Amino acid sequence: MSVADLFSVDSEQPGVMWRWRRRLWQWKEEMLAECRALLLDVLLFPNDHSGATTDAELVWHKQVPLKISVFALRFLQDRLLTKTNLIARRVLSNDMSLCVAGCGHPETAQHLFLLCNTFGSLWHMVRGWIGCSGVDADNLSDHFLQFTYLTGGAKSRRSFMQLIWLLCAWVVWNERNNRLFNNVITLISRLLDKVKMLSLTWLKAKKATFVFGTQQWWSCPLVCLGIG
Structure with missing residues (x-):
């Protein structure tokens, strides 16, 4: 599941349904909160027929x-x-x-x-x-x-x-x-x-x-x- 999928699970409170197998360290909790706050400014749309990619999508990389x-x-x-x-x-x-x-x-x-x-x-x-x-x-x-x-x-x-x-x-x-x-x-x-x-x-x-x-x-x- 992608970051965008997790963020859109709950349309009333975006991102609140994120779940983790183990409790996060404090510094990771702070990073996650910052990530959620940043995503509030991002509008995600399905790819159109042109296949255009935005920089907001490119920042997420599984090896980064x-x-x-x-x-x-x-x-x-x-x-x-x-x-x-x-x-x-x-x-x-x-x-x-x-x-x-x-x-x-x-x-x-x-x-x-x-x-x-x-x-x-x-x-x-x-x-x-x-x-x-x-x-x-x-x-x-x-x-x-x-x-x-x-x-x-x-x-x-x-x-x-x-x-x-x-x-x-x-x-x-x-x-x-x-x-x-x-x-x-x-x-x-x-x-x-x-x-x-x-x-x-x-x-x-x-x-x-x-x-x-x-x-x-x-x-x-x-x-x-x-x-x-």
Whole structure:
């Protein structure tokens, strides 16, 4: 059963019928509550004949941890605590808006993930690793959809690219927070290594027959997946 199915069980109180075999830890209860709150803003419709997919649907992936899907939904709805959003809420003053990469631009979600010369370069490096080319859209939702279809329309390819996009966004946000709160800077080439390692870890966790090691994965991920 999908997240959408669970959410729509009770039309009077959406999401209240979710059930779990074991009692959730406190941090998972908090994450679930946040997920329900986010879903209240989402309208789900049956696919039409065009087969169009929305970014709200793409954030849910069976091989991606729930907390990252919730993060991605907040990100696409511009609900992350970026500096510009904190200024709009009067948490920060106007003179504290600049991106942590030192590029001199205000830290909006769009800038941080796509337009920043530092963090935005990760997408180019990831495409180089996978072996595909493309031009980045400057809109977050369009970028997500475009990236998902970069290697073709086959389901297995779309699923992999979807996972990689979600992972890249998560890696960038964590690096932003490390720079802001811990004064720790990681080279973008090392962030690419994180994307490679975490994607391999996620795939192995959900597929016991996935036997490829880091050397093969680092060299040709699509071949390892049998879709190269």
